[in-house]
Amino acid sequence: MDILNQAGANAQGLAAVFAVIFLLNIIPIFSPPTWIVLSAISLGVPDVIPQGLAIVGATAATCGRVVLAKMSRRILRGKLLGDDARRNVDEIRTGIEAHRLASAGGVLLFAFSPLPSNHLFIAYGLTNLPVVFPAVPFFLGRLVSYSFWIFSAAAAGKKFDIDLPESGFGFGVYFVVSQILLIPMIYFIVKIDWKLLIDHHRLALRRSSPRK
Numbered sequence: 001m002d003i004l005n006q007a008g009a010n011a012q013g014l015a016a017v018f019a020v021i022f023l024l025n026i027i028p029i030f031s032p033p034t035w036i037v038l039s040a041i042s043l044g045v046p047d048v049i050p051q052g053l054a055i056v057g058a059t060a061a062t063c064g065r066v067v068l069a070k071m072s073r074r075i076l077r078g079k080l081l082g083d084d085a086r087r088n089v090d091e092i093r094t095g096i097e098a099h100r101l102a103s104a105g106g107v108l109l110f111a112f113s114p115l116p117s118n119h120l121f122i123a124y125g126l127t128n129l130p131v132v133f134p135a136v137p138f139f140l141g142r143l144v145s146y147s148f149w150i151f152s153a154a155a156a157g158k159k160f161d162i163d164l165p166e167s168g169f170g171f172g173v174y175f176v177v178s179q180i181l182l183i184p185m186i187y188f189i190v191k192i193d194w195k196l197l198i199d200h201h202r203l204a205l206r207r208s209s210p211r212k
Contacts, residue, residue, distance in 0.1 A: 014052055017041065018060040021146055025064025026071070028118055034061045035114050037151035046157070050150045058143040058148075065121040066135050072125025081126070081190065089205055091194035094129040100133075107134045111141020114149070123189050 019036075039059045041048060050124040077086060096103045110120060115136065124134055193206045 013045070014056045017053065018056050021057050021060035022064045023064050025061045025118075026067050028068060028122060030072075031116065031118075031138050033116060034142075035146055035149045039149045042150045042153040043157045046154075050147070050154055052145060054147040054150050057146045058139050059062065061142055061146075062139040065117055065147070066131045067122040068118060069125035069131045069134075072122040073128060073167065076186075077126050085190050086169070086193055088192075089126045089190060091198055092123075092180075095194070095198045096127065096129060096133075104133070104137045108137035108141045111138045112145050114145065119185055122186060126189065129167060 017038075021034055024034060024037065034057060038053060041053065042050065077089070081089070107120070107200075111117070121134070124131070188205075191205045193204045194204050196204055
């Protein structure tokens with residue numbers, strides 16, 4: 001009976017983790033990095049199953065980012081971008097479709113890192129490509145990286161007396177700076193002449209179309 005009660009408690013805890021991580025990954029800006037949240041859970045809840053926490057975290061993060069990409073498509077592309085900007089961003093789609101394997105590999109490598117992924121999925125949503133394309137390599141990469149952080153946090157928690165707020169200060173500064181750069185990054189994604197960059201490997205900004 002104790003085993004069943006513990007299993008039920010773990011299942012409820014993981015369901016709560018899924019909900020929290022999912023919601024955090026829908027937020028386009030200034031949500032805490034998922035790997036820090038999972039590391040904090042691993043430190044604060046010694047009885048948590050690391051493998052289960054990593055799988056739940058990667059699944060919830062991927063589902064949340066898919067929703068974020070669809071929100072970007074519906075709101076930014078559908079309502080805020082003009083026809084000329086949409087045609088320009090569609091050149092990214094042409095480049096991705098022409099190099100699918102390399103594009104998937106790039107997403108996978110990115111997902112191995114602790115870098116914020118909101119920029120990636122907001123930009124991807126602008127292209128109008130199927131969101132499942134980056135979701136699969138993103139899930140695999142995040143599963144590996146989250147597992148690393150969760151197991152590392154658990155091991156560190158057993159050996160050292162870690163003050164999580166103090167240890168996370170430096171990461172917090174980096175995170176805030178990266179989020180502040182989100183808006184100019186999205187602006188440049190829209191303004192870059194993607195056809196010129198893809199076809200001729202020249203980086204330049206598009207000139208605004210004259211108003212009629």
